[in-house]
Amino acid sequence: MLRTLEGGLAREHRAEPDDKLACLTALERKVLWLSTWMIHNANHIRPNRDGLKVGGHQASSASVATLMTALYFDVLRPQDRVAVKPHASPVFHAIQYLLGRQTRDKLERFRGFGGAQSYPSRTKDGETVDFSTGSVGLGVGMTLFASIAQDYLRLKRLIPTDDPPGRMIALAGDAELDEGNIFEALLEGWKHDVRNLWWVIDYNRQSLDAVVSDRLFGRIDAMFEMMGWRVVTLKYGRLLEAAFARPDGHHLREWIDACPNSLYSALVYKGGEGWREHLHRDLNRYPGIRAILDDHNGAELQRLMTNLAGHDMESVLAAFHAVEDDRPTCFIAYTIKGYGLPFAGHKDNHAGLMNLDQMASFRQSMAIPDGAEWELFAGLDLPAERLAEFLAGVPLAESDPRRHDPAAVAVPPSLPLPRGTRLSTQEAFGRILGDIAAGEAPLADHVVTTSPDVTVSTNLGPWVNRRGIFDRAERADTFREEHVVSAQRWAMSPQGQHIELGIAESNLFLQLAALGLAGPLFGTRLLPIGTLYDPFIKRGQDALNYACYQDARFILVATPSGITLAPEGGAHQSVGEPLTGLAQPGLASFEPAYSDELAVLLRWAFEEIQREESQSVYFRLSTRPIDQPERTIDPDLAAAIVAGAYWLREPGPDAEFAIAYCGAVAPEALAAHQAVAEDVPGAGLLAITSPDRLHRDWLEARVGGESGVAERLLTRLRPGAALVTVGDFHPATLSWLGAVAGNTIVPLGVDRFGQSGDIPDLYRAYGIDTDAILDAAARACLTALR
Numbered sequence: 001m002l003r004t005l006e007g008g009l010a011r012e013h014r015a016e017p018d019d020k021l022a023c024l025t026a027l028e029r030k031v032l033w034l035s036t037w038m039i040h041n042a043n044h045i046r047p048n049r050d051g052l053k054v055g056g057h058q059a060s061s062a063s064v065a066t067l068m069t070a071l072y073f074d075v076l077r078p079q080d081r082v083a084v085k086p087h088a089s090p091v092f093h094a095i096q097y098l099l100g101r102q103t104r105d106k107l108e109r110f111r112g113f114g115g116a117q118s119y120p121s122r123t124k125d126g127e128t129v130d131f132s133t134g135s136v137g138l139g140v141g142m143t144l145f146a147s148i149a150q151d152y153l154r155l156k157r158l159i160p161t162d163d164p165p166g167r168m169i170a171l172a173g174d175a176e177l178d179e180g181n182i183f184e185a186l187l188e189g190w191k192h193d194v195r196n197l198w199w200v201i202d203y204n205r206q207s208l209d210a211v212v213s214d215r216l217f218g219r220i221d222a223m224f225e226m227m228g229w230r231v232v233t234l235k236y237g238r239l240l241e242a243a244f245a246r247p248d249g250h251h252l253r254e255w256i257d258a259c260p261n262s263l264y265s266a267l268v269y270k271g272g273e274g275w276r277e278h279l280h281r282d283l284n285r286y287p288g289i290r291a292i293l294d295d296h297n298g299a300e301l302q303r304l305m306t307n308l309a310g311h312d313m314e315s316v317l318a319a320f321h322a323v324e325d326d327r328p329t330c331f332i333a334y335t336i337k338g339y340g341l342p343f344a345g346h347k348d349n350h351a352g353l354m355n356l357d358q359m360a361s362f363r364q365s366m367a368i369p370d371g372a373e374w375e376l377f378a379g380l381d382l383p384a385e386r387l388a389e390f391l392a393g394v395p396l397a398e399s400d401p402r403r404h405d406p407a408a409v410a411v412p413p414s415l416p417l418p419r420g421t422r423l424s425t426q427e428a429f430g431r432i433l434g435d436i437a438a439g440e441a442p443l444a445d446h447v448v449t450t451s452p453d454v455t456v457s458t459n460l461g462p463w464v465n466r467r468g469i470f471d472r473a474e475r476a477d478t479f480r481e482e483h484v485v486s487a488q489r490w491a492m493s494p495q496g497q498h499i500e501l502g503i504a505e506s507n508l509f510l511q512l513a514a515l516g517l518a519g520p521l522f523g524t525r526l527l528p529i530g531t532l533y534d535p536f537i538k539r540g541q542d543a544l545n546y547a548c549y550q551d552a553r554f555i556l557v558a559t560p561s562g563i564t565l566a567p568e569g570g571a572h573q574s575v576g577e578p579l580t581g582l583a584q585p586g587l588a589s590f591e592p593a594y595s596d597e598l599a600v601l602l603r604w605a606f607e608e609i610q611r612e613e614s615q616s617v618y619f620r621l622s623t624r625p626i627d628q629p630e631r632t633i634d635p636d637l638a639a640a641i642v643a644g645a646y647w648l649r650e651p652g653p654d655a656e657f658a659i660a661y662c663g664a665v666a667p668e669a670l671a672a673h674q675a676v677a678e679d680v681p682g683a684g685l686l687a688i689t690s691p692d693r694l695h696r697d698w699l700e701a702r703v704g705g706e707s708g709v710a711e712r713l714l715t716r717l718r719p720g721a722a723l724v725t726v727g728d729f730h731p732a733t734l735s736w737l738g739a740v741a742g743n744t745i746v747p748l749g750v751d752r753f754g755q756s757g758d759i760p761d762l763y764r765a766y767g768i769d770t771d772a773i774l775d776a777a778a779r780a781c782l783t784a785l786r
């Protein structure tokens with residue numbers, strides 16, 4: 001079993017101030033106050049113009065105040081990277097405010113326009129957020145793939161390795177473990193022998209709707225352990241441990257251990273007298289327990305019985321600091337949802353907000369004078385200077401800028417053009433990448449590919465054969481060693497440049513997200529390319545959205561696609577994905593027909609994903625071999641291909657008709673155009689490489705009152721000229737073109753599930769063959785004449 005020796009967690013032993021615990025406990029109070037107040041201010045004090053509830057999660061925040069205070073003010077080192085559960089955003093902002101990295105103005109505008117975000121956001125909250133969160137489960141999974149990305153860079157010495165590696169840390173809600181993506185990630189992580197990964201589970205035993213089933217967590221430890229993780233359970237705090245050590249105290253422990261989650265939560269809500277009643281009823285026969293009950297008044301008993309380790313600063317610190325190696329570790333921290341707030345433990349507290357009276361008494365208990373709500377240290381027992389000094393010295397505060405901005409990787413002026421007169425775009429992709437792999441350009445060393453078990457069938461084979469598979473250990477290609485003939489050479493090593501994943505598309509997108517943030521997170525850019533079958537984008541779509549939301553940069557190659565996948569049948573034929581490409585922010589999508597277009601676009605994509613204000617790129621490719629045009633691509637044509645369209649056959653002056661096609665249906669469009677040209681001289685044939693880019697440009701041009709690319713192209717036709725659009729995708733992908741210059745349009749495409757067949761049969765059945773285009777042309781021209 002391979003174990004990394006490079007980092008361990010060789011902690012620097014800093015001179016710890018004697019009063020560290022006192023400072024942390026004071027700050028924990030402040031974090032709770034600020035997070036609670038931030039939400040209160042947004043809901044009850046700030047003017048409300050639309051009558052909507054602003055929200056925020058006071059209970060979920062209270063639950064992690066101790067854990068996050070401990071982490072951010074003591075445990076985290078500059079190189080660590082954290083995903084905070086989405087609804088603990090107020091705690092996160094409060095902590096950053098205390099660290100001087102968040103402004104009061106933004107806290108006052110929490111959940112308001114331009115204010116601190118509802119859920120931590122890399123792009124909108126800025127530098128302090130390592131990983132955005134929001135869709136539960138994804139931030140947690142993301143940390144695992146970030147640890148793979150970190151290993152990838154370190155083992156190749158693409159980043160400095162003098163400092164120990166960062167720990168990738170997720171602060172997860174317990175109900176996040178209901179999300180399947182967590183388990184997909186866990187399995188993948190085990191295969192990749194992930195290191196330097198901490199998942200801290202805020203085990204408050206409540207989700208949004210309810211108290212979590214007792215049965216569930218009975219299994220969680222075992223599962224993590226099965227995957228090679230260390231599990232550290234933080235169950236009881238020091239007060240409870242002390243009570244257990246008293247005579248008969250073990251009966252108290254056994255009672256709590258056996259207490260169902262829902263009863264425990266209900267009693268937390270009821271408070272001291274609720275505990276007394278139940279303990280009296282169940283344990284009164286033990287003199288030691290009676291003594292404990294007699295020693296504690298109502299408030300003290302509540303304090304004792306809710307003294308779970310996740311709220312006990314000393315226990316939390318001890319648990320975190322005890323981990324000194326790089327083994328992935330899951331901390332199950334028992335907490336109380338709404339701890340310290342009036343609705344603690346209540347099953348309906350997820351969206352609960354303290355009312356004005358409750359806030360007034362909470363403020364009193366926190367000793368916050370009127371007007372001092374945002375003061376950093378108001379109401380705390382320690383002198384402000386001491387706390388300020390402590391905060392200035394926390395390990396995290398010593399960091400360089402948290403986000404790196406490494407230089408771009410140089411992209412050659414052109415990529416090798418795949419030879420061949422008849423080629424599919426998928427094949428062209430494989431060849432271009434194979435040629436890049438064979439070359440010496442720095443580009444090749446920064447490209448990393450990944451695929452969920454469709455490496456070979458998406459044509460990454462030539463790349464992998466040359467660049468190898470990434471693994472933390474050297475592993476031989478057994479088939480090769482045994483002299484079994486195979487086209488695939490799959491030796492694995494730390495030098496490998498392909499990350500092979502199991503079939504889990506959500507993992508693919510999280511891996512792309514992590515690799516696509518390698519620059520800002522770790523200091524060296526990677527140029528990630530992920531491949532999958534086009535229809536399975538849907539399977540990982542939330543993770544794709546998540547990757548784009550946090551501005552990770554990658555190239556997605558989705559192939560094969562559409563009914564053009566003919567014999568494979570309807571289960572594998574994509575229909576609506578180009579609409580995803582059109583609608584997904586942060587993602588430019590292309591569907592080229594020819595290999596020379598792909599070479600231009602792929603080159604552009606390598607630059608595009610490295611530009612500052614920019615996006616990731618999605619290519620929808622096909623396995624259909626088609627005849628390639630004989631041409632050289634000049635800079636104007638290259639620019640048009642990137643912009644999304646060009647006239648493959650120029651329209652004549654005042655042309656009455658044009659066909660606009662996209663992707664693998666090029667031969668049908670060409671044939672139809674040829675047939676039409678006999679009757680309609682001057683008919684144009686518009687090659688569309690990107691409905692998405694054209695559409696975006698059209699919208700932007702409209703706003704600026706200018707004519708965009710599509711309008712300039714279409715106004716080459718006479719006003720109101722007939723237009724047929726065709727592609728192997730939902731017709732809505734191009735039907736909007738009719739609105740650009742007022743053309744009479746008949747959009748063709750696929751709007752039903754596909755099925756098995758060959759291309760002629762299927763194109764006929766779904767109305768995208770040459771005859772269908774000609775029929776549509778006739779209809780369009782007739783309508784245009786009216």
Ligand SMILES: Cc1ncc(C[n+]2csc(CCOP(=O)(O)OP(=O)(O)O)c2C)c(N)n1
Nearest residue numbers: 060134135136173174175176204206207208
């Ligand atoms: C994918 C997804 N589904 C649903 C939600 C809505 N939601 C937000 S928090 C939450 C429950 C979270 O419970 P838990 O993880 O235990 O967090 P706690 O508030 O208890 O700390 C749900 C269902 C979401 N944010 N993301």
Ligand SMILES: [Mg+2]
Nearest residue numbers: 174175206207
């Ligand atoms: Mg919970």
